[in-house]
Every structure is written in C-alpha cells, then in structure tokens.
Amino acid sequence: MMTLNNIILITGKTVLLALFAPLVSGIIKKIKNNLRMRKGPGILQPYYDIQKLFLKDEVVSKNTSWIFHAAPAIVFASCLCASFLIFMAQPGPFIKNDLAVLIAAFFVLGLGRFFLALAGLDAGSSFGGMGSSREMFISSFAEPAVFIAVFALCMGAGNSFGISRLLGGLALLMAAIAETSRIPVDNQETHLELTMVHEAMVLEYSGRSLALIELAAYIKQMLFFTVLSWYFFIPAPAGFAIICLAVALIEISVAKMRLFRVVDFLSFAFFIALLASIAAGAGF
Amino acid sequence: MILNFILSGFLIITFLLVITKRITGLIRAFRAQSIFLFLYTFYQGFTQRNLELLVICGLVFALKALVIPFVLLRIVRRIKAEEDLGLIINPQLSLVIATVFAYLSYLFAHNAMPRANSPESAAFIASLTAVCIGFFLMASRMKALGQVIGLLVMENGIFLAAGAIAGGMPFFIEIALFFDIFVFVVIIEVFVYKVSRLFTHIDTSKMKSLKG
Numbered sequence: 001m002m003t004l005n006n007i008i009l010i011t012g013k014t015v016l017l018a019l020f021a022p023l024v025s026g027i028i029k030k031i032k033n034n035l036r037m038r039k040g041p042g043i044l045q046p047y048y049d050i051q052k053l054f055l056k057d058e059v060v061s062k063n064t065s066w067i068f069h070a071a072p073a074i075v076f077a078s079c080l081c082a083s084f085l086i087f088m089a090q091p092g093p094f095i096k097n098d099l100a101v102l103i104a105a106f107f108v109l110g111l112g113r114f115f116l117a118l119a120g121l122d123a124g125s126s127f128g129g130m131g132s133s134r135e136m137f138i139s140s141f142a143e144p145a146v147f148i149a150v151f152a153l154c155m156g157a158g159n160s161f162g163i164s165r166l167l168g169g170l171a172l173l174m175a176a177i178a179e180t181s182r183i184p185v186d187n188q189e190t191h192l193e194l195t196m197v198h199e200a201m202v203l204e205y206s207g208r209s210l211a212l213i214e215l216a217a218y219i220k221q222m223l224f225f226t227v228l229s230w231y232f233f234i235p236a237p238a239g240f241a242i243i244c245l246a247v248a249l250i251e252i253s254v255a256k257m258r259l260f261r262v263v264d265f266l267s268f269a270f271f272i273a274l275l276a277s278i279a280a281g282a283g284f
Numbered sequence: 285m286i287l288n289f290i291l292s293g294f295l296i297i298t299f300l301l302v303i304t305k306r307i308t309g310l311i312r313a314f315r316a317q318s319i320f321l322f323l324y325t326f327y328q329g330f331t332q333r334n335l336e337l338l339v340i341c342g343l344v345f346a347l348k349a350l351v352i353p354f355v356l357l358r359i360v361r362r363i364k365a366e367e368d369l370g371l372i373i374n375p376q377l378s379l380v381i382a383t384v385f386a387y388l389s390y391l392f393a394h395n396a397m398p399r400a401n402s403p404e405s406a407a408f409i410a411s412l413t414a415v416c417i418g419f420f421l422m423a424s425r426m427k428a429l430g431q432v433i434g435l436l437v438m439e440n441g442i443f444l445a446a447g448a449i450a451g452g453m454p455f456f457i458e459i460a461l462f463f464d465i466f467v468f469v470v471i472i473e474v475f476v477y478k479v480s481r482l483f484t485h486i487d488t489s490k491m492k493s494l495k496g
Contacts, residue, residue, distance in 0.1 A: 161285070163406055166292035264375060268303050271379040272296065275386050282390045282409075283401045 010087045017083050017226070021218035022046035024225065024240060031248035046218065050211045058207035061123045071119035072205065072212040078112030079219040086223055099154035102227070106146055109220060113139060116213070120201035131200025134259065138178055138185060138197065141266035145175040148273035153231060156280030161233055164280035169231035171273035173246070176224035178266055180217070183251040185262050195256060286327060287403045291410050294320040294444070295386075298414050301421065301437060302382045303375045306367040310433050311356045314440075317414075318348035321440055324407070328447060336455045343462050344443075352436065352469050356429065359473045363480040370426030370487050378424065385416035407448035414441030428476050428486040432469075439465060 026043035033040025060068065085105035089098035113135065120132035152168040159165075178185040181198040191199050202213050229239030257265060297317040304310050322345040329337030373381070389412035397405040418438030422431045443461075446453045453461075480486050 162288050163292050163295070166288060167295065170292075170296065264303055264305075267376050267379060268299065271383050272299060274383050275295065275299070278383075278387050278390055282394060284406055 010084055013087045014080060014083045017087075017222050018080065018215070018219055021222040022050060022215070024222060024244060025218050028244050028248050028251075031245060032252055035248065035252050046214075050215060053206075053211035053214070054208055056207040058209060061125075061204060063124050064122050064204075067115070067118050068122045068204070069209075071115045071122075072209040072216075074115045075112040076212045076216040076219075078108050078115075079216040079223070082106070082108045082112075083219060083223055086226060099151065102150045102154065103147060105223070106143070106150070109223070110139075110143065112216065112220075116201055120204075123204040125204060127196075127200045127203050131197055131203070134197045135201055137259075138262055138266070141263060141270070142175045142178040145171055145266055145269040145273050146179070148270060148277055149175065150227070152273060152277035152280045153227075155277055156284075159280065159283060162279070162284040164276045164284050165231045165233075166276075167272050167279060168276035169228060171269045171276060172224070172228050172231065173243075174265065174269035174272075176221075176228060177247070177250065178262070178269075179224060180221040182247060184254045184257050184265060187256055287324070288406070290320055290323045290327060291403075291406050294324070294410050295413065298410070298417050298437070299379065299382055301433070302378045302417060305369060305371070305375060307360055307369060307427065307429050308357065308367065310369065310430060311353050311360070314356075314433050314436055315349055315353040317437065317440055318344065318353075321444060322349060324444065325447060325452075328451070332451070334452075337452055340452065340455070340458050343459075347462055347466060348436075348440070351466070355469055355473050356432070359476055360429065363477060363486070368427075369430045370489065371424065372426055372489070373424045378420070381420060382413075382417050385420065386413045389413045389416065404448050407444060411441045411444035411448055414438070414444065417441075426487050426489040428472075428479060428488055431488065432472050432476075436465070436469075 023043060023046070026041075026046045029045070030040055030043045082105040085101050085108065089101045089105075117132040117135055120128035120135075122128075149168045149172040152164050152171075156162070156164045156168075177183075181188055186197040187195045188198070190196060191203075198217070202210065205213060225240055225243045226236065228243055229236060232239065232242075234242065294317060297313055297320060301310060301313045301317070304313055322341050325337055325341035325344055328334070329341055371378075386409075389409045392412065393405050393409045397408060399405060415438050418434045418436070418441055421434030421437060423434075425431060425434065439461075452458070476486055483491065
C-alpha cells in the first residue's frame with residue numbers, strides 16, 4: 001500500500017535519479033573517448049551543457065503552434081512520471097502486480113515520445129519530419145521488445161537467476177540501445193542528417209526547452225538502465241557501472257546500421273524476449 | 285550460474301544463425317556456437333574431473349571452432365560465392381518458426397525430463413532447439429553451404445543433448461563422430477567446389493534439371 005513513508009522514498013529515489021542521470025551519460029562518453037585514446041570532455045560536461053542552455057535565450061520559429069511550446073514540458077513530465085511508476089515496483093522478488101506498474105511506466109514514456117514526434121513535425125522543417133518518422137518507425141519495433149522483456153521479468157518472479165533473466169536482459173539492452181538512440185541504431189554524437197534520428201527531431205529547439213528535452217533523455221536512459229539492473233540482481237550503483245561499460249563497449253565496437261537493418265536488430269530483440277518469457281514460464 | 289551463461293549464449297547464437305542473411309555470417313555464428321559448446325564441455329569436464337571430457341572439449345575446439353570454419357570460409361573465398369543465402373523464408377518469419385521450435389522443446393522437456401528445473405533440463409532444451417533449427421536451416425536455405433551449416437548445427441545440438449542426458453557419449457564414439465564430421469566437411473568442400481565449377485552457382489533449388 002502507499003503509505004507516506006513509501007511516497008517519500010519513491011520521491012527521493014526519483015530526485016536522486018534525475019540528479020545523477022546526466023552523470024551517467026558523461027561517464028559513458030568518457031569511457032568511449034578513453035577507449036579511443038582520446039581525452040574527451042570531463043564527466044560533468046552534461047551538467048555544464050544543461051546549465052548553459054538554461055541561461056540562454058530561446059529562438060522559436062514563427063510557424064510553430066502551441067504543441068512546440070508544450071512538448072518539452074510534457075516530455076520532461078512524462079519521464080519523471082515514468083520514474084515514479086518504476087520505483088513503485090520493488091526490485092528483487094517481484095510480485096505479479098508489478099507488471100501493471102512497469103507497463104504503465106513504459107506507456108507514459110510513449111506519451112512523451114508522441115509529443116516529441118509531433119513537435120518535430122510542427123515547425124515544418126524537413127529534418128524534423130524525417131526524424132519524427134524515423135523515431136516512430138524504430139520505436140514501433142522497440143516497444144514490443146521492451147514489453148515482452150518486462151513481461152519475462154515479472155513472469156519469472158519467484159525464479160532464481162537463470163536463462164530467462166539473461167535472455168530478457170539482453171533483449172532489454174538491445175531495445176534500450178534503440179530507445180536511448182545509441183550507436184547501432186542512432187548516433188548521439190553527430191548532427192549529420194543521414195544518421196540522426198533523435199537529434200533531427202529536436203533540431204528546432206534551443207535554450208531552456210532544449211535543456212528540458214536533454215534532461216528528459218538522460219532520465220529516460222537511467223530508467224532503462226534501472227530496469228536492466230533488476231534482471232541481474234545487481235544493486236544500483238554497481239549495476240550502473242557495469243551497464244555503462246557494456247554500452248560504451250558496444251558503441252565503440254559496432255558500426256551504425258542502415259535504417260532498414262534496424263528492423264532485424266529489433267525483431268531479434270523481440271524474439272529473444274519471447275524466448276525469455278517462454279523460459280520464465282517453464283521455470284528457468 | 286556459469287552454466288546458465290553458457291546455455292543462454294548457446295541459445296542466442298542459435299537464434300542468430302536463423303537471422304543472418306550472409307554465408308560468412310552464418311559460418312561465424314556456427315563458430316561462436318561451437319565455442320559455447322566447447323565451454324559447456326570444458327565446464328562439465330572440469331567440474332566432474334573427467335579427463336575424457338577434457339580431451340573431447342579440446343577436440344571440439346580444434347575441429348569445430350577452428351578447422352571447419354576455416355575450411356568453409358576458404359571455400360567461400362575460392363568459389364567467390366555471392367553472399368546471399370537463397371532464403372525461401374525471410375529472417376523474421378524464420379525467427380517466428382524458431383521460437384515455436386523453442387517453445388515445443390520446452391514443452392517436450394517438461395514432460396520428458398525427470399527434474400523440470402535442473403541445468404541438465406536446460407541443456408536438453410537448448411540442444412533440442414538447436415537440432416530443430418539446424419534442420420530448419422537445411423530445409424529453408426537453398427544454397428549448398430547454408431545446408432552444410434544446418435547439418436553441422438544439428439550435430440552440435442545432438443552433441444549437447446548427449447552431454448545433457450548421458451554426460452557424454454563413450455569416448456570412442458565421440459572420436460569416431462569427430463572423424464566423421466571432419467571427413468564430411470572435407471568431402472563437402474570438394475563437392476561444393478565441383479558443383480560451383482559445373483553449374484556456376486550452388487543454389488540447390490535450381491538443380492532439378494539434368495546437365496551433362
């Protein structure tokens with residue numbers, strides 16, 4: 001039941017998550033740069049960027065409607081709301097009711113994505129529309145994989161660590177790579193029009209709105225990493241460190257895929273997740 | 285714990301075999317699967333302190349992870365085979381079918397194995413899935429090399445099944461099997477080479493008409 005203590009605990013966890021979310025991105029960037037024998041920006045760079053953006057003025061196109069102005073707030077709020085929901089599900093020995101909470105959390109993230117895609121179309125620039133269409137294309141394949149992977153996690157509630165956890169974790173990792181726009185699917189580091197998906201959508205934004213959207217993206221990434229760490233029964237800080245290392249290694253060792261090969265990548269994730277839930281049902 | 289990692293890896297690679305679209309990718313995936321098989325045998329041999337199993341795991345590594353992929357990659361280079369596999373079922377639908385195989389394997393193992401949740405049961409399921417998928421690869425890939433890989437995957441599955449149910453076959457049978465596989469691959473290499481020289485392709489679906 002939701003007691004006052006519980007509410008305070010969940011709020012505290014969400015605030016902590018939001019505070020440390022940019023740091024995780026900075027650490028991944030640092031690991032990647034060091035592995036490539038570069039120095040790279042410090043791990044606090046995302047904080048400086050967000051601070052800089054908050055202090056800057058906004059430039060808004062005259063052709064935009066209210067959606068363009070509302071979208072950053074909605075995206076940010078949806079990420080915070082999803083993190084509240086995710087922390088309502090207790091890690092460890094899951095009870096089956098948590099499935100509902102987790103699915104609600106990922107649906108709320110979908111609301112944010114919907115408004116971001118609309119905002120990308122709103123200004124009428126060709127890049128924004130292209131980014132939106134690609135984002136919806138990718139997420140329509142990534143979302144089923146996420147849901148089935150979470151389903152496997154909750155179905156194997158009482159089971160000990162086994163095949164279903166490993167397979168489900170892999171499926172969620174692949175889906176998380178797509179959702180957080182990392183390398184085999186998208187590239188965070190470039191604004192080159194051929195490769196960009198997420199960056200193309202938010203190309204029109206500047207100043208405070210861009211800061212909110214970036215912060216929301218960091219929080220969303222943390223949410224995926226949090227759920228991912230539950231699969232392997234690793235407590236949060238160590239889990240984040242391992243996941244950061246894994247993601248950085250994947251990013252530097254894999255080339256970006258063609259857009260239509262992403263379908264193969266994500267349908268593989270979906271079927272691995274399905275295999276995980278079959279294994280969970282059989283008790284592994 | 286370690287066994288879980290090995291068996292999950294084996295299953296994931298088995299699914300990768302289904303989704304690859306290229307012959308070289310298929311051969312590399314087979315090599316990765318053989319490495320997981322080697323790890324499984326090594327783990328069993330190491331925990332049971334069984335010298336025969338350790339020798340066999342060395343043979344698995346040498347033959348299936350080194351020699352056979354090398355021979356197959358060499359024939360791909362020699363006949364300059366086009367990369368595509370002659371899929372008659374596309375990768376996504378193949379994945380659906382592979383998942384159905386995996387589910388049936390779970391169902392079967394649930395009824396057949398004495399203890400449902402044991403690691404042996406998990407290994408049995410992985411092996412059964414590999415056998416089914418190997419046969420499926422043979423049936424649905426129309427290039428000769430794809431069919432060879434299908435047969436080798438089935439062999440991997442049966443090897444794993446023997447390890448899971450009986451703790452490995454008798455030593456001499458294993459050795460004989462390895463020679464069998466080795467000779468098979470060498471013959472296939474020559475055979476595929478001749479076929480590609482004669483027909484200028486290795487697509488088995490186009491070999492129904494006679495050619496002198």
